[in-house]
Amino acid sequence: MDARGPSSDSSPWMPFESRRRARDEKRDAVLRTAVHLFLEQGYHRATLNEVAERLNITKPALYNYFRGKEDILFECWALGQERVDDFIAGIDAAGGTGLAKLRKLIRAYAEVMTTDYGASLVRFDPRDLTEKNSRVVRAAKRSIDRTFRKYIADGIADGSIRPRDPKLTAFVIAGSLNWIGHWFQRDGAMSAEAIGSEFTERLTEGLAAKPARRRAASTPAKRRKSSGGTR
């Protein structure tokens, strides 16, 4: 709000700011430790005592930053969701064919799934949340599903994707990606980037329309019957 930045030497706002930052850093540390432990042992088996212990504090100290265990769980989920929302906004802004957008979505989503917060989107059970938070989660899941379906439908409309049912296709792709959150491990042989690339290829090679020279016709309504028969 003030014209002089925080670099101004004896600013009376500095201590206040630094204090707030220290607090946020501690809050983040709690979340990082919690999400890690929740993933490692499962939400119900993980105890707040152990979260605190790993941070060299005691359980009640956690309550300075969170209202309770469920609050922490929801925050972990929200951080993962935020990342998804961010890159979807980026993809939407960039534009391109449906197929191009879908491929970007697959790659980004796959890579998010290899992170702790990303995995929490699929490893945690919404039924452990309050009704209020649970509704937020369900709404977000529906939104992601709609995005997948939309890109697929866009691709069919613009001719970059061969006609097929967007709903089922979205389930196939999203399921495959979501499962990454269940098997990926950082110390494993595969890098997040390699997984992103591989999944992008494997999950789109079947749907891409032939790289026909023709510009996408405005209405590719009826496809040619068995134009090359993939099976």
Added chain:
Amino acid sequence: MDARGPSSDSSPWMPFESRRRARDEKRDAVLRTAVHLFLEQGYHRATLNEVAERLNITKPALYNYFRGKEDILFECWALGQERVDDFIAGIDAAGGTGLAKLRKLIRAYAEVMTTDYGASLVRFDPRDLTEKNSRVVRAAKRSIDRTFRKYIADGIADGSIRPRDPKLTAFVIAGSLNWIGHWFQRDGAMSAEAIGSEFTERLTEGLAAKPARRRAASTPAKRRKSSGGTR
């Protein structure tokens, strides 16, 4: 053991047999109720009291059939696993190209995922099991993964599947199928059969080699570069 069947009128073994069957039926009823409740509410939130209540008995009665909650959980998992083992044995016995076997596997696995016992293969957490049972589960999961990879490798070897990494491809396919257990609901719009068919198509359309007239060459080592280019 006896030559006369149980249809013989006053067989002394009859009561014994019928008694055992009645017991097994009750045991099955417990499992059906338990798996349903575990899926509905999640293992940790579901209580043995409620399982018993739904069966019109009381909690301690359950201990006539099972050693405890974990025992019930493991049995639910085992019943699902049994079905998977069964159809894999059938597919192995029938033979065919790698692609044909993979397609059968996908369809059967997808349909099992739409059942309660099938879903328990992916919805329950092995960490809730004793170390002994957990090892059994892990071994079975590895075995299923090996089967997917083997069919894919077979298909690449016999020319029915275009060359690609069996490991990643198996992850893509199995992940997509496993996720069915998370979203399918019996009262939904889709039938298990429709899902089996759709997933079989969607998950193999990208890998099938062109239906070339030639019989599969013994070594399709180097595929023709962009022989039609699906992407």
Added chain:
DNA sequence: ACTTTTTATTACCTATGGGTAATATACGGC
């Protein structure tokens, strides 16, 4: 009809772990 075995019930124990109250300590502001 009796005894024995199986199956179920009532009443209880107890470990676990989330959450809270009372209280001490560190720290920035003045």
Added chain:
DNA sequence: GCCGTATATTACCCATAGGTAATAAAAAGT
């Protein structure tokens, strides 16, 4: 240097739910 706020600790509460006697009811065997 004193005060108020933020942050942490110790000690405790208590609801939940898995599991276990002790015992009653039901069924099978003789």
